[in-house]
Amino acid sequence: MTPSYCMKCGQPLESRSVGGSDRLACTGAECDFVHWGNYSIGVGALVVREGKVLLVRRAIEPGKGNWTNPGGYIEQREPIEETIVREVFEESGVTAAVKRIVALRDQPRDVHNVYIAFLMDYVDGDPVPDGVETDGAGFFSLEEMKEMQVANFTKWLVDIAFHRTAAGGGLRQDSHPVAPLNGTGFATW
Template identity: 60%
Template sequence: MSTVQYCSSCGTKLEVKLIDDQERLACPSCPFVHWGSYSIGVGALLVKEGKVLLVRRAQEPGKGYWTNPGGYIEQHEQIQTTIEREVLEEAGITSKAVGILALRDQPRDIHNVYVAFEMEYISGEPTPDNYEVDAAGFFDAGEMASMNVAPFTKWLVDIALNGQSGGLEKDVSDDPRLKTAGLFKVPTGSSS
């Protein structure tokens, strides 16, 4: 169970209740249910001239490993904005999210979902932020063979370089109720 102890709505001590056939922490005084703890991570797969953008982690987790740029989404930030910001912050590259190539689901105490984006290069030269990462560059598969590339990043790089599909593509809806949503879909031949 979670380490959450008190209701975030009214402050009453939470109790374990059976809800939807699961034991969950719930408030005995109001309708609040603690559905769990979650995080959403994003990663960039940016290929330029057959080389993939990688950064070397300067902090834990993964200090010393080469990974694709990425991070965690902010509460009020669209997911594609997050990955574009992370690439710029970590590697000094301006890019655009064009699709989703892969997704990782890790159920654990803080359930993590990681979305790997196909990125379009716009401008810039790889420059590390010297805080989260201490090196950045574009590397081909041969160069990566002798680098300390994280196992998950190796899996993602294989998808970026050898995948058979462009994955889910970014979509824009004319419906005003969907204007603030980040929408991605399977390519259909129409862009509506």
């Protein structure tokens, strides 16, 4: 949704060149508000235990019925590392600890989305779906996943978790992802 009125003083917004780009800015004489755009930051977990990865089955759209890695969106004042720990626990009942970032997807669109995937250490808990966002949860092997309806993006992340998580090197653009990406993906090699 694009705002029509200033969130600071309530005056109408107008399109104006700010910093070399057209942006919505306040028309109020005493106000300096600029709407910088619409963004969302999502996080996802790759929790691996005994050669199996934690997956949850989505009970809601988007992707209802698909098996995905647990994840969600950050809260305004929540550190990203706390977000992913919270999301894993909420969706699966599993406690996990951040090990490192292993992938990033950049998806420019009306609401520009950045998604950060974390490799996580299993700490405790048996997978149990939350009954709201998820209706299934468990640790699954690559062989078991072949018979499951796993979302394409999750297939890419699982490939990273099992095959491309070597230490060092940082993130590089993935020009040949194992599953189609909507946007640009970066992963460890």
